[in-house]
Amino acid sequence: MPRDQAADAQHLYDDRATKYDDSWHPRFTQHVIELLDLKPGEHVLDLACGTGLVTFAAAQAVGLTGSVTGVDISSGMLAQAHLKQLSTNVENVEFHQHSITSLSNLAGVQGRQFDAITCASALVLLSNPALALKHWARFLKPGGRLVTDVTHIRSQLGHLTLERVGRILEIPIPSHRLRFETPQHFQDLLQQAGLVDVDLKLVSQVQVNGHGDGVDAHVCNMNQPRIDRVYTIEDGETIFEKLMGSRYGEALAADGVKDRARQLFLAEWAKLANDEGEIEEVDGVFVGVGWKPS
Ligand SMILES: C[S@@+](CC[C@H](N)C(=O)[O-])C[C@H]1O[C@@H](n2cnc3c(N)ncnc32)[C@H](O)[C@@H]1O
Incomplete structure (x- = not known):
């Protein structure tokens, strides 16, 4: 059984690995690359590289x-x-199997400073993102930038509701999205890590304005995100059962826990509904870029 956050993540992602690229992640990572604005000769640390x-x-x-x-x-x-790497013969890349929350003893990283650090689609998995960001900033060169992201609080509502249930039952769920209730929480953490000129964008999974597939065409108004899906209160039962059949929900699927978890899930799910009984979901991610002072 998983012992800690990193072990939980390994358990979750080992299972998804062969199918992982059949998702929205390839397109989203192109947006991350665009925002990084890398130059030839730069050295990059890609945390949670997947x-x-x-x-x-x-x-x-x-x-x-x-x-x-x-x-x-x-x-x-x-x-x-x-x-x-084998099929493309890329030479300027190296990979390490290690937790991204303790890099100080990792050969290839320890004692180095990078021009850019990225952590795409993983900050919300960490149990202490504030500490992690401070730790990572030590490996940035003065003048270097860090790019990371957190999902919008109205996205992946089934997972979010499960996280609420996990909190109530004190059973860990492998993500910590509730820490990022508003974009301000995210901005604060980046600043507390010593980063300056922090810029946040709400990036939608679909094109929302302009042409092409560049990041600008996916940037939404932070205060008026695009509603991508509408659920009913009754959908909660199906969503709960689906999550129980996944590794994400397995800690709550155990005998003796599941019935109580279902009851709590349905109650928390219903709280998401507006006056018309609709539950609106947003497929958006806040991407933050912050700089280490020169
Ligand atoms: C959603 S994937 C993101 C992968 C990649 N950054 C991308 O954008 O496609 C999350 C990754 O975070 C990794 N991860 C989660 N917690 C970790 C930790 N403590 N140390 C290292 N990797 C971790 C998982 O193994 C998984 O590969």
């Missing part, structure tokens, strides 16, 4: 005079990254 979606695109942008170091805890996700 199957290498950011890693390989960054390696192309920095060229052979630059480098990208990817770190992830999941051997399954890293195996996918290694397969890509």
